[in-house]
Amino acid sequence: MQYPKPVTNLIDSYMKLPGIGEKTAVRLAFFTIDMDKQDIQEFASSLQAVKTQLHYCSICGNITDIDPCEICSNPHRDASQILVVEQAKDVMAMENMQGYNGLYQVLGGVLSPVKGIGPDDLNIKQLLHRLKQHSQVKEVIVATNATPEGEATAMYLAKLIKPAQIKVTRLAHGLAVGADIEYADQMTLQRAVEGRQQI
Incomplete structure (x- = not known):
């Protein structure tokens, strides 16, 4: 039996993280499924924020949300x-x-x-x-x-x-x-x- 597609996609996403194998990814996926909807939304927002609100300091190259850092x-x-x-x-x-x-x-x-x-x-x-x-x-x-x-x-x-x-x-x-x-x-x-x- 296969997991539903959204679960499979979530497992695959977790497996892209360093040090996360299939068993850990499955455990994380099911933990995520049991989380409150608000916690899920905050988690998703945090993931998006690191890609949309962070950039590299134009002087030193450190990650920052202001420039210069x-x-x-x-x-x-x-x-x-x-x-x-x-x-x-x-x-x-x-x-x-x-x-x-x-x-x-x-x-x-x-x-x-x-x-x-x-x-x-x-x-x-x-x-x-x-x-x-x-x-x-x-x-x-x-x-x-x-x-x-x-x-x-x-x-x-x-x-x-x-x-x-x-x-x-x-x-x-x-x-x-x-x-x-x-x-x-x-x-x-x-x-x-x-x-x-x-x-």
């Missing part, structure tokens, strides 16, 4: 530092640490020739443009994940930025090789920022 438009942030991360979710992880008060640049990924991702596919040009436009930047902290692609991206950025006489550092101890920033605890992130090293 709250961080870029905050005059109390330290404009002499730019912390470079892979994804927008990494900005939130760093902000939750509450130990960094500079600015950010979201690359939108890392260099990966195997996956066909080159420098033009990332926000590297935007970063270099910011560095040329804002002479107050004294340090770029590269906070890509400790993966082969993250390391290669960090080295590539250092090679591009160093000729401009800007200090380039890399997050240091505290982040294990292969670890993702978004899953690190606040103390680990704090130590990684404090122990950054020049590349």
